[in-house]
Amino acid sequence: xxxxxxxxxxxxxxxxxxxxxxxxxxxxxxxxxxxxxxxxxxxxxxxxxxxxxxxxxxxxxxxxxxxxxxxxxxxxxxxxxxxxxxxxxxxxxxxxxxxxxxxxxxxxxxxxxxxxxxxxxxxxxxxxxxxxxxxxxxxxxxxxxxxxxxxxxxxxxxxxxxxxxxxxxxxxxxxxxxxxxxxxxxxxxxxxxxxxxxxxxxxxxxxxxxx
Numbered sequence: 001x002x003x004x005x006x007x008x009x010x011x012x013x014x015x016x017x018x019x020x021x022x023x024x025x026x027x028x029x030x031x032x033x034x035x036x037x038x039x040x041x042x043x044x045x046x047x048x049x050x051x052x053x054x055x056x057x058x059x060x061x062x063x064x065x066x067x068x069x070x071x072x073x074x075x076x077x078x079x080x081x082x083x084x085x086x087x088x089x090x091x092x093x094x095x096x097x098x099x100x101x102x103x104x105x106x107x108x109x110x111x112x113x114x115x116x117x118x119x120x121x122x123x124x125x126x127x128x129x130x131x132x133x134x135x136x137x138x139x140x141x142x143x144x145x146x147x148x149x150x151x152x153x154x155x156x157x158x159x160x161x162x163x164x165x166x167x168x169x170x171x172x173x174x175x176x177x178x179x180x181x182x183x184x185x186x187x188x189x190x191x192x193x194x195x196x197x198x199x200x201x202x203x204x205x206x207x208x209x210x211x
Contacts, residue, residue, distance in 0.1 A: 007087040008078030011094065012071050015117055018059040019067045028062040028115065035060065040102060042110020054102030060115040070117045077124035081179070084131055089182045097123020097175035104170025112164065119167035123175025125150045130179035 026032030028039075040057035044050045061067035082090035101119020105112070128146045132139035150172075157168045 005079045005082040005087075007091045007094075008075060008082050011078060011091075012075055015059055015061070015067065015071060015074070019061050022060060028060065038115075040105055040114040042106050042112075045106050046110060054099055054106070057115045058098045058102065058117055058120055061117070062115060066116060070121060073121050074117060074124070077121060077128065081124050081127050081131075085127075085179070085182050093123060093127045093175055093178040093182065094120050096178040097121075097126070097171040100174025101164075101167040101171030104166040105164055108170075109164060109166040114164045114167055116164075116167075119164070119171035120175075122153070122168045122171040123178070125153070126172040126175030126177075127179025127182075130176045131183045134180060134183040 022028065022032065022034060025034050028035050030036060038053060038056035038060055040053045045053055061070065078090065078094070081093060085093065098117075098120035100123065102114075104119075105114045125146065129143060129150065132142035132146060135142065154168075157163050157165055
């Protein structure tokens with residue numbers, strides 16, 4: 001386990017463990033009672049009060065490509081956000097994004113069963129963008145690296161019919177708000193270099209102390 005980003009690694013491992021468990025019991029299908037009980041379904045939440053589905057569905061994935069892409073993104077984004085904010089703050093940003101994405105599904109797309117970590121992952125995108133804005137001039141490199149990747153993911157979100165737009169946007173805005181707040185509350189700490197991928201120039205950015 002990476003000693004510097006234990007929360008990110010733990011989240012990846014939990015997602016993988018849940019995926020393996022689900023596959024053993026039938027995967028994402030109606031024959032799997034765990035899938036039926038855990039997938040995010042608007043009527044079950046709003047009419048039956050099963051709010052836990054917002055959390056359980058965010059750790060469930062439909063197939064190998066789904067979880068592989070999400071875990072790659074979670075590792076890349078989570079590592080950076082955890083380095084910038086510290087462990088417990090990164091976890092709270094992830095949790096807020098997860099809930100924000102789930103609530104967006106419940107209230108704006110309730111009739112479409114949803115699963116996957118992408119809402120929370122989009123929240124990490126939002127947090128990165130917020131951190132870049134809060135950093136001022138040193139944050140320009142971070143923003144320049146984040147915006148193209150985020151834009152590509154948003155295009156993909158709206159171009160592919162079966163992707164939950166509500167989850168992605170809900171997570172994105174929730175993560176932005178949480179990241180903006182946490183970086184605003186930062187204490188002084190040693191600086192780290194942020195490198196612009198396009199120019200190769202490096203600038204110093206103040207980090208939050210790890211927690």
